Amino acid sequence: MTAGTCFAGAGCRQGHDFRIGRAGMGRQFRLLAQAACLLSLLAGVATVQAAAPLVDTNAGPITGKSTDGVDAFLGIPYAGDTGRANRWRAPQPVPAWTVVRQATDFGADCLQEPPHNPPGGSPWTAEYFPIGKASENCLFVNVWRPAGAATAGGLPVMVWIHGGAFVGGSGAVPLYDGTALARQGIIVVSLNYRLGIFGFLAHPALSREAGSSGNYGLMDQIAALRWVKENIARFGGDPTRVTVAGQSAGAASVHALLAAPSAAGLFRQAIAQSGSGMGIPIMPHAAAEAMGEKLLAAAGVESIEALRALPADAVAKAGKDPSLGPPGLRFAPITEPAILPDPAKQRSNVPVLTGLTADEGSTGRDWSLASVAQLEDLLVRRFGDKAVHFRPFYTASDDATASVAVKRLLREQAIASMLAWAQTRPADAAPVHAYLFNHTQTGTPAERFGSFHSVELAYVFGTLDKSGRAIQEADRAIAASMMGYWVSFVRDGDPNAKGSPAPLWPRLSSGKIMGLGDKTEPVESLQPDTWRAYRDFAASGGKLGLF
Incomplete structure (x- = not known):
């Protein structure tokens, strides 16, 4: 700053010269003007600093950023580095800090495989995928809250766990931006957890070391939920009103x-989008340990210590070694005594919102089947000698009607799988509310992908503008409706807000699910005869699933 001038916006006109009459008076005036400018500039800086939200977490103070009525705190570590010596160990405590830590950018994503690209093309565009660098130092949470939440306090909380087949994804995926939901009066937390070979490797030596092995990614999720329980009140949230989603x-x-004993008491409600009754078998511990032994052989090492000493890319490469056969080893949650002793034994006192999209299987090979012969082949492949019980529901006289029947079969099988899961809950269980999302997003070829797997995410989070698609008013209306239902469930354990003009969402026990998308109205889950056939098929040992 030169004599007689000040920075623009600091309370004086830029470049103005305050020299007047007598030299002494002019000098005094210049000094006074400079002091006024300096004070104004400092006041402006203080205002900016005051606007940056500050929270003192149990590990140390952090500062976030505030935009349009929402405070965001990004890249907050909830556990320590998982690399080398900490690889395949329970999440370690975060070293405390005393200097204010900037929480304005996302932390690193966890190491992962490249995004899946189905052979027939993909409906998933850039907003569905992680955008940051990847590292083993990746256990971060992100928090969005309404501005002023710290003063109000007691806000309900939604903790979001990303998808990605347990080999990809991140809490920083653009679709999961919690800003729009936070504006509705809740706090949103997203998290990273270890993936693939780094998150779910089991091995006898690891089991001897810690009593069990294999579910490190689930341990991370539980550690993040504990972080929320210990810290969310400092952000204005209520640790007794947490929904895991x-x-x-x-x-x-x-x-x-819901089945993990160590997660009991960490959340009050649950949301499972695509979904419940997925039909994916969970590997038993002994089989997972045997797979871990194959990995050591493929890596050319003889001990877990040696495997920990390898660079991360060498470990990942070993999991895809040709000796293991295509597509290499696949890692996901397993049954083991420490974290997941019995996946079927889920707590039933937790209200659940669950559902699926109408076209979950549209990126799979069966979706494009379009002849009477292919329909018959699908019936036999799916139902074996029980196909005779399903033919009356899926008939076709030509290729056009065969294509329609194929798509209906895939959809109804997925619904039946969800219903079969709900049937395992006892009669006095907390309520289940289920949905079917049926809407083709603008810019997605309806004839190919329809209401594809994960299409509802942009509507739930209100992040339609994260895509490059031309968003229509109908899309925004659907998003507003769905956010209203989700926020009500997070707040009260019921998607039906008191006094809301929105259509009433029935409990699944009524036999109805909520249609969301092109129409918002309750619909029959399945016709009674169709559900009876699926129920009998499952009771006889038949396998149902989402895809």
Whole structure:
């Protein structure tokens, strides 16, 4: 700053010269003007600093950023580095800090495989995928809250667990931005957890070391929920009003957490989007340990210590070694005594919101089947000698009607799988509310992908503008409706807000599910005869699933 001038916006006109009449008076005036400018500039800086939200977590103070009525705190470590010596160990405590830590950018994503690209193309565009660097130092949470939440306090909390087949994904995926939901009066927390070979490796030596092995990714999720319980009140949230939510692998994680003894008491409600009754078998501990032994052989090492000493990319490469056969080893949650002793034994006192999209299987090979012969082949492949019981429901006289029947079969099988899961809950269980999302997103070829797996995410989070698609008013209306239902469930354990003009969402026990998307109205889950056939098929040992 030169004599007689000040910075623009600091309270004086830029470049103005305050020299007047006598030299002495001019000098005094210049000094006074400079002091006024300096004070104004400092006041402006103080205002900016005051606007940056500050929270003192149990590990140390952090500062976030505030935009349009929402405070965001990004890249907060909830556990320590998982690399080398900490690889395949329970999440370690975060070293405390005393200097204010900037929480304005996302932390690193966890190491992962490249995004899946189905042979027939993909409906998933950039907003569905992680955008940051990846590292073994990746256990971060992100928090969005309404501005002023710290003063109000007691806000309900939604903790989001990302999908990605347990081999990909991140809490920083653009679709999961919690800003729009936070504006509705809740706090949103997203998290990272270890993936693939780094998150779910089991081995006898690891089991001897810690009493069990294999579910490190689930341990991370539980550690993040504990972080929320210990810290969320400092952000203005209520630690007794936590809803755990997830989609796809995140939904599978939600069900694992419902069964995990060490997760009891960490959340009050659960949301499982695509979904419940996924039909994916969970590997037993002994088989997972045997797979771990194959990995050591493929890596050319003889001990876990040696495997920990390898660079991360060498470990990942060993999991895809040709000696293991295509596509290499696949790692996901397993049954083991420490974290997940019995996946089927899920706590039933937790209200659940669950559901699926109408076209979950549209990226799979069966979706494009379009002849009478292919329909018959699908019936036999899916139902074996029980196909005779399903033919009356899926008939076709030509290729056009065969294509329609194929798509209806895939959809109804997924609904039946969800219903079969709900049937395992006792009569006095907390309520289940279920949905079917049926809407083709603008810019997605309806004839190919329809209401594809994960399409509802942009509507739930209100992040439609994260895509490059031309968003229509109908899309925004659907998003507003769905956010209203989700926020009500997070707040009260019921998607039906008191006094809301929105259509009433019935409990699944009524036999109805909520249609969301093109129409918002209750619909029959399945016709009674169709459900009876699926129920009998499952009772006889038949396998149902989402896909």
